[in-house]
Structure formats: structure tokens, C-alpha cells
Amino acid sequence: MKGMLRPVGSRVPIPHTGTKLHLPWENNYHTWYMGSGTQALAAAVALAISRSNLDGATPEVILPAYGCPDLIAAVMSQGARPVLVDLLPDCPFMDTEKVSQALSDATVAVIAVGFLGVPERVSLLASICRDRGAWLIEDSAQCFPPDCAREPVADCAVLSFGRGKPINLMGGGALLVRGDHNATAEDLLLSLPEGEVKVDWQWKARRHIFNFLLGRLGYGLLRRIPFLGLGTTVYRPLDSIRRIRLPAGLVEAGIAGAEQRPASVTTYGQELEFLAQCGWKLFMSNKASGGNGAGQVTLRYGVLAPHREVRDKAIEALNHQGIGANAFYGRILPDIDGVPGVLVSSSDRYPNANTFADRLITLPSHEDVTVHDILGIAATLRAVGTEPDAPKKPTQGPA
Ligand SMILES: *Cc1c(COP(=O)(O)O)cnc(C)c1O
Numbered sequence: 001m002k003g004m005l006r007p008v009g010s011r012v013p014i015p016h017t018g019t020k021l022h023l024p025w026e027n028n029y030h031t032w033y034m035g036s037g038t039q040a041l042a043a044a045v046a047l048a049i050s051r052s053n054l055d056g057a058t059p060e061v062i063l064p065a066y067g068c069p070d071l072i073a074a075v076m077s078q079g080a081r082p083v084l085v086d087l088l089p090d091c092p093f094m095d096t097e098k099v100s101q102a103l104s105d106a107t108v109a110v111i112a113v114g115f116l117g118v119p120e121r122v123s124l125l126a127s128i129c130r131d132r133g134a135w136l137i138e139d140s141a142q143c144f145p146p147d148c149a150r151e152p153v154a155d156c157a158v159l160s161f162g163r164g165k166p167i168n169l170m171g172g173g174a175l176l177v178r179g180d181h182n183a184t185a186e187d188l189l190l191s192l193p194e195g196e197v198k199v200d201w202q203w204k205a206r207r208h209i210f211n212f213l214l215g216r217l218g219y220g221l222l223r224r225i226p227f228l229g230l231g232t233t234v235y236r237p238l239d240s241i242r243r244i245r246l247p248a249g250l251v252e253a254g255i256a257g258a259e260q261r262p263a264s265v266t267t268y269g270q271e272l273e274f275l276a277q278c279g280w281k282l283f284m285s286n287k288a289s290g291g292n293g294a295g296q297v298t299l300r301y302g303v304l305a306p307h308r309e310v311r312d313k314a315i316e317a318l319n320h321q322g323i324g325a326n327a328f329y330g331r332i333l334p335d336i337d338g339v340p341g342v343l344v345s346s347s348d349r350y351p352n353a354n355t356f357a358d359r360l361i362t363l364p365s366h367e368d369v370t371v372h373d374i375l376g377i378a379a380t381l382r383a384v385g386t387e388p389d390a391p392k393k394p395t396q397g398p399a
Helices: 037-050 070-077 096-102 122-132 179-190 201-214 216-222 248-260 265-271 273-278 308-320 351-359 371-385
Strands: 029-034 060-064 081-085 107-113 135-139 156-160 173-178 194-196 243-245 300-304 360-364
Touching: 029 037, 029 179, 029 243, 037 070, 037 107, 037 135, 037 156, 037 173, 037 179, 060 070, 070 081, 070 107, 081 096, 096 122, 107 122, 122 135, 173 179, 201 216, 265 273, 265 371, 273 371, 308 351, 308 360, 308 371, 351 360
Parallel strands: 060 081, 060 107, 107 135, 135 156, 194 243
Antiparallel strands: 029 173, 156 173, 300 360
16 A cells, blocks of 8 residues: 655654753743643633623624734633734735734734744734734744744744644643743732643554655555545634643654754755746745744745646545645635634635745645655656646637
């Protein structure tokens, strides 16, 4: 049976023993481990609401129109209203002019969502927030380290330790609360229930199974099981938040694994450069993204095809070749299955997010991707992506 190079995800590490945990942000942020990244984000929204003074108005939280449906779940779980903002053209960042327009007296926070390993422009967004007294929450579920480890600009930041994230601990997340907010945040956060993650034999068995399923053979088997719905994006509401106690050695091993992971961005950038001449957009190349900083994990390598038909054809050809390429979320947030109808589903309103969703292909960039894989991917995209548009069917028949 033919295997498949998984689209995303790194191996679950073996916990370190007898070490002193050092977190890159520890001088400026207090770390609260939470049940998941979504729960950490919900807690961040709860903190932003708790310090606002809205006189009964529904709090609003601003986020990008293309993104992870968990963003909506986290915001709505706290009784807040998600306010979507369109992206800049051909780019995963929010249009800051639209962010300014979306701000209202009820805005409690703006979520700066890092995409595939590239952080949002946190400082720029924070300066917009500061004028209006809103919080800037950095969602770094897809990025490691978070931008706040570089500079303590965000009021709080969120990490995820779920599968398919830069640090895979088989679940969990973290809420980083900036030092000046922690005293007031403590009341709310300490009131949440707390669970414990034990590294016992069951945990170890799960780790082995997980890691097997990440291999080409394991993943090839896994994707044949249709009811798992692997790779499909659906909305799941969030009903509760809890804190967890994570063994320090596990977190440390996760961070060490992320920091040592080889970067394939440069190879991808070089091998796929030719696509830029054929209407493709390499938005993650070092030049285009303003530098995917050294030591930054790339979750997947994203490129934009000229249009949807080419994108779909390219994914099909790559999958056929055993490469787990995919469209990622596939549609803008209001159009994702199960997302509550409170969001306006209008591609006119979010034209850039909509074209982004139509054109995006994500390519694997985890530790098992070889240069040979990337050369194969480049050859396939050359065949699919540079072929001249299919000749249009003659429209005028004999008169
Ligand atoms: C995955 C993800 C989350 C949620 O993290 P979980 O740990 O899966 O709950 C939040 N935001 C973004 C951008 C994500 O990619």
C-alpha cells in the first residue's frame, strides 16, 4: 500500500527529566496552562471583557475573516460577538484600515492571528488598539515562539499543544498574561477548575500510536478511514474552560523539539520561485513575509495558485503523488460547516479573504519532509501550474 506524507504535525516528544524549565517569554508574561488553545483564547477574551466597562452592551472581538473556526468558538463562549475583518490582498494579514473601521465602543479585543508560523504584525495592531483601549491578543497557536517572546507588546498570547501545532503534546494550550495584567487576571483564572496531565503508561502508549500515525505508512492508513473526517474543518462550540498542570519536562521537551526542527522555507522558496512568473504568489518567502524570523517554526508552507481550478488540480496531483497537500480551511469563516449564523456570509464583504481561501495550497514542512519531496512537489506544480489555460470551448457555433 502506498503511504502519504502527512500535511502537518510533529512527533510527540519524550519528556525531559530533572531539568529547569526556561520559557522564552518568562520575564514579561505569566504562563497559565489550559485544556486547549481554544480554551486559552476563551480565557483571554474573558480577561479582556472583565476589565472593560460596557454598561450591558455586547462585547465585540475583532478577528480575520479567514481563519480557524475555534476563534469563533472561543469568542462566542464568552458571550462576545465576533467581528470579522477582511485580509490584505494575497496575504494572511488583516487589512488594518478595516480593523480601524471595525473598532467600536464595544470592542474589547483584537485577535492577531499568526498563520502557518508567520506572526501577524503585532506592534502595528497594538498601536491601533491602544488608541481605543482594546486588548491585543496574540493567537500564536500556529507559531512558535510567539512574537511576544521577542517584545512584550501583546496584552496576552495563546499557544496550542494540540496535534498539527508547532509543539504537539497531544493536547493542551497556554495563556500568557503580561506581567502588568497578571494580578487582576489571577482572580478570574484561579477560579477555573484544574486538571492534571500525568505521563503514565497510558500516556506513553498514546504517544507511540500518535507518532506511528504521523509516519508515511501510518498516515496513509489513517486517511483511508472516512469517518475520521481527516482534514475537514468544522465548527465545534466550546462549553468549558479548565486549567491543567503540565509536567515541566514535557513542556521543555516540546520547546526543544520545536527549536531544533529544520526549516524548509528556504528550500521551498528557491524551488518554487518559478511559480511567481506564472501568476502564483509565494507569500511566505522570506522577502514577502517580512522575514519568517530565525528559529521560527514553519507549520506548513503556503502558496497561492492563480485561481481555484489550478489550486484544486494541483492538490489532486500532489495527493496522487503521496504528498499531503491541502487547501487548509477551504472557505471564509462564515461559510465553514456549523459556524453559527450570526456571521454575515458574504464574499463581497470579505473579497480578499475569499480569494485567499479559494487559492491557498498548503504544503508539508515538518521534520520528515526531505529535499527530494520538495523537488517532487516543485516538478508537479511545474506541470500543473504552468500549463497554459485550457483553450476555451468555442462559444460561437455555426450561425
Ligand atoms: C488550532 C488553533 C487554535 C485552537 O487550538 P486547540 O488547541 O486546537 O484548541 C486556535 N487558533 C488557531 C489559529 C489555531 O490554529
